[in-house]
Amino acid sequence: MSCCVDRREVIQGIAGLALGGVALGQRGRKKLRLAFCSQLLCIVPYEVAQRRGYFAEEGLEVELVYARGGSQALQFLVGKAVDYAATSLDAALQAYHRGAPILRFASTGRLPLFALAAGPKSPVRSVRDLEGKTVGVSALGNADHVLLVYLLKKAGVDPKRVQYATLGPNLYEALKAGHVEAGMVQEPALSLLKEAGGRELVNLMDLKQARTYLGGPYEFMGVAVRREERQERLEEMRALSRALTKALRFIHAADARLIADTLPKALIAGGDEERLKAVIQRYRKDLYPEDVRIDLEAARRVVESQQEAGLLPPSFRLEGLLDLEVLGA
Numbered sequence: 001m002s003c004c005v006d007r008r009e010v011i012q013g014i015a016g017l018a019l020g021g022v023a024l025g026q027r028g029r030k031k032l033r034l035a036f037c038s039q040l041l042c043i044v045p046y047e048v049a050q051r052r053g054y055f056a057e058e059g060l061e062v063e064l065v066y067a068r069g070g071s072q073a074l075q076f077l078v079g080k081a082v083d084y085a086a087t088s089l090d091a092a093l094q095a096y097h098r099g100a101p102i103l104r105f106a107s108t109g110r111l112p113l114f115a116l117a118a119g120p121k122s123p124v125r126s127v128r129d130l131e132g133k134t135v136g137v138s139a140l141g142n143a144d145h146v147l148l149v150y151l152l153k154k155a156g157v158d159p160k161r162v163q164y165a166t167l168g169p170n171l172y173e174a175l176k177a178g179h180v181e182a183g184m185v186q187e188p189a190l191s192l193l194k195e196a197g198g199r200e201l202v203n204l205m206d207l208k209q210a211r212t213y214l215g216g217p218y219e220f221m222g223v224a225v226r227r228e229e230r231q232e233r234l235e236e237m238r239a240l241s242r243a244l245t246k247a248l249r250f251i252h253a254a255d256a257r258l259i260a261d262t263l264p265k266a267l268i269a270g271g272d273e274e275r276l277k278a279v280i281q282r283y284r285k286d287l288y289p290e291d292v293r294i295d296l297e298a299a300r301r302v303v304e305s306q307q308e309a310g311l312l313p314p315s316f317r318l319e320g321l322l323d324l325e326v327l328g329a
Contacts, residue, residue: 029056030236034223035065035073036086039169041187041205041287042221044259044280045108046086049247051262057246058239074100077224083233084240088112089219089302090143096321097312101227105326106241106292108248109221112204113287114144114184116151120197121178127155127201134163136171136183141311144184150305151202151213187279188272207286214305217289217298230323237326245291252290256281293327 036046046064049055055062065082067073070091077085078100085102092104118124124133130152137145149159167174171183176196185193187205194200203209210218223240225233251259260277289295299318306312 029059029061030239031061031063032084032236032240033063033065033082034084034086034240035067035076035082036221037070037073037088037091038066038068039113039186040276041113041279041283042086042088042109044251044263044284045221045244045247045288047264048250048259048262049243051264052247052250054243054246054250055240058243060236060239060243062240062243071095074102074224077102077226080226084223084225086221086223088143088221089299090146090306092222092224092321093302093306093312093318094141097316102224102321103227103230103323104222104224104294104321105237105323106244107219107222107289107294108244108292109287110217110219110289110295110298111207111210111287112143112147112218112220113186114147115186115190115203115205116148116182116201117175117185117190117193118182118199118201119175119178119180119193122175122181122198124182124201125199127151128157130182131157131161133181134165136165136167136174136180138169138171138184139166140164141309146305146309146311147204148184149309153308154213187283188275191275191279205283205287210286214301216301217295218301218305219295219299220287220302222294223292230326234326241292241327248288248290248292251284251288256284259284294322294324296322296324 036042050062050064065076067076070087073085073087074091074095076082092102096102124130135148137148152159152162165180171185172189172192174180175183175193175198190200202213225237256277259280260273299322303312303316303318307314
């Protein structure tokens, strides 16, 4: 998985430049800084909106700031280093629960970017087989761990009877070598693992499977703003939303090769471009909605999974985080 390491190093370098540099600016356009996590499938709508000129069409000049994860992107937002943060709803819920004064007003992803997979040497064939086994996650409390606990409970497995190995974002090598018997992976790790003889147990990036295991779409990527700036930025937020809607519709309509060719080459340097195009082709219509309006039921599923994992109290109220009025009825 050296391609992923290379991409991460590139992204971190871009982040440093973004935070240290000065935007050039274009006459008549409002300059904004938008931070987001650097997982490849998360960034697609934002880079498409940037590179196809949709932000510019709406009178915006957007500087995309690559963060190491959703938590860091939200730290940039709360610390006023950026104007907006695009993150998973999981990250936004935790930040809001801890007191971050943020509002989430737009959505660019309707499924989590994870699949539960077994390694080539593993005897595991189903979620129920995980009892007494060791399963890899990026970190305890992260979105992949929360989803795993949710899947275990739904399958009738006591999560306390599963061992969790925290392996960071790259679980592929550990699964391939048999150091863990299953793990929550992303793409392209899932494709690589299956090519090596591993098995897909539950793929939450697939809408049909998400309906089976989660009950439907599961709000994932979306954009947040500082609560106190909501009124002064209202028209700007709507312009940003219009640009991202154009990008989402392009993703649904365009050939996967054209979508992949839209992405910055630095982000996929050293990787397999044909595999990337195949991944985009498989998932683009499932992962991405056709507009940015927040699906309230999909958001409630995320809250439910965090409550099941003990990360949110039963009394938690989602409505305080979401702003469904920005985009109108």
